[in-house]
Amino acid sequence: MNILSSGLSFPQPISNWKTKPLSNQKPRNQYQRIYCFAHLKSGNFSDQQIHGLESGVSRTKHRKRNHLFKLKSAVDIDRGLDTEGSSTAGDRKSCYHDAIVIGSGIGGLVAATQLAVQGAKVLVLERYVIPGGSSGFYQRDGFTFDVGSSVMFGFSDKGNLNLITQALAAVGCRMQVIPDPTTVHFHLPNGLSVQVHREYSEFISELADKFPHEREGILKFYGICWKIFNALNSMELKSLEEPIYLFGQFFKKPLECLTLAFYLPQNAGDIARKYIKDPELLSFIDAECFIVSTVNAMQTPMINASMVFCDRHFGGINYPVGGVGEIAKSLAKGLVHQGSEILYKANATSIIIEDGKAVGVKISDGRQFYAKTIISNATRWDTFGKLLKKEDLPEEEKRFQEAYVKAPSFLSIHMGVKADVLPPYTDCHHFVLEDDWKNLEVPYGSIFLSIPTVLDKSLAPEGNHILHIFTTSSIEDWEGLSRKDYVAKKELVAEKIIDRLEKKLFPGLKSSIVFKEVGTPKTHRRYLARDSGTYGPMPRRTPKGLLGMPFNTTSINGLYCVGDSCFPGQGVIAVAFSGVMCAHRVAADLGFEKKSPVLDTALLKLLGWLRTLA
């Protein structure tokens, strides 16, 4: 696949980032520039060199933190390896980390930074040239595109659920954000149009005006969402697999914990049906859930639905100035400033197991890295299907794969358009399902659209807007085609989607296009390293809410998972929470936090048993 036609490809060269490499240390290539920067911590640099670091961390702090590591330069890591690419015991010691994180998606970065601020030495291995995974970015012709969604939850400055803000703050970063007045504008069958206003009362009165006979049901359903959200928001969020924390929370906030425990095995659709009877309103709630979980309300955990349906009004949706990619860039930079490392173009090919314990990671150029714990931010399908031997699939993972399937991937179109094609006051995010509710979950049935330049004009050249259009699509649709047929199919499918948007929302859209790039599920698989390009896990049948979702520990000693195939699932804020939980459990296992081995065993057994009930 050539880079230009592949959609999600080259980002801004790393050399354009505002990092300062060492003046007398010549990086061999772009990734080493960052890598060298990361290795400032090695301690063998002059004051002047260290001064070149644009870090907020003081020089003494850097030296203190890193006195254990006496690497001369970035290249020393390579030299510590013998010619076969495997390390000797002595070398292994010099390359030894507390944790290795495979992948720098938001899940991986949050886990890594949370551990690093506790004093752990973390190495992040990222196969691509920049951090962020599905929350990355790329630049073309003056446009800065978000790779994935531009809808940011958890990015406000209040409450306990602003996990993105908190993750950044932990490494001393604070980003400027632009409040979005409307989370999403739904354009639905039978001319139903609903704007989800930032102001809760405005949203409720708009919805109740459309369904006056259901006013009470609407208030009751969303009221329960608030009850759950308020319980969540009142707690300090950490690992549910860590008994000292979990029992402590039950002691401090018994009512809130019981509320959460009560709703943990429930789905939004069942609760909606208790209060709402109008089939069209129930279909609207399906659409609300679909954008959260890519499945309908009957399959969407109530806790997840509540989190999204309330945070959008509580903290609001806030867009980071400069694009979503800035979040991952800031976290990666923060990680390095904490004295940990991130290595790009490091494609993990296997997790090294010794005596049943995960002890290291091998990357595609043959190098091996060792650590006390290994955290995989690859999907569980990739972790247990590729990084570990498929045939050794643990029982727990078999159960996960029986309960959850890979959600389809996306066809995504990144476009630059002339600004005047958008009517005044166009909202930033849209969801379009034209004629038939039955098409909600059908591939290409519904269309997601983000126009981040409505909020941040700096992402496009003057007089232009960005349109990021995406729709569900499966990898099977794109396999077995010749190059020519593949390219032709991409153009054809994209044209149909653009036609639909032209008809429904923006007359003249086609002739306003100044830039267009189409990505398919194959593009997602290639650039995001996600099995089948999947968007994340999706329940195979009606789930028992979140009960069946695995947390971060795995049945392999020393191996943890983080990201959207862990509790609580898909979504940037969801994977940020998974990162927080993972870091807490790992920190306890590494001795950075209190731990009780007896309670640990009991709780992990109990949670494992509860999952079998799902």
Ligand SMILES: NC(=O)c1ccc[n+]([C@@H]2O[C@H](COP(=O)([O-])OP(=O)(O)OC[C@H]3O[C@@H](n4cnc5c(N)ncnc54)[C@H](O)[C@@H]3O)[C@@H](O)[C@H]2O)c1
């Ligand atoms: N598609 C969208 O619209 C979109 C957009 C933004 C965010 N999201 C959300 O982000 C969530 C995913 O976040 P996440 O943190 O779980 O994962 P992610 O897929 O975003 O990131 C995983 C990272 O791991 C890297 N990686 C994978 N295998 C690797 C290997 N073998 N060696 C080295 N690196 C490897 C990838 O390159 C990627 O950077 C999704 O659930 C989704 O909700 C989705």
Ligand SMILES: CC(C)=CCC/C(C)=C/C=C/C(C)=C/C=C/C(C)=C/C=C/C=C(C)/C=C/C=C(C)/C=C/C=C(\C)CCC=C(C)C
């Ligand atoms: C442990 C046991 C058994 C009992 C203890 C009880 C207890 C204390 C439970 C506690 C539970 C907790 C703490 C749960 C926490 C859950 C959280 C924080 C869930 C968060 C979920 C967030 C989600 C699902 C966010 C999803 C966001 C998404 C997917 C947004 C998507 C947007 C798009 C895809 C784009 C839409 C785009 C357009 C253009 C419309």
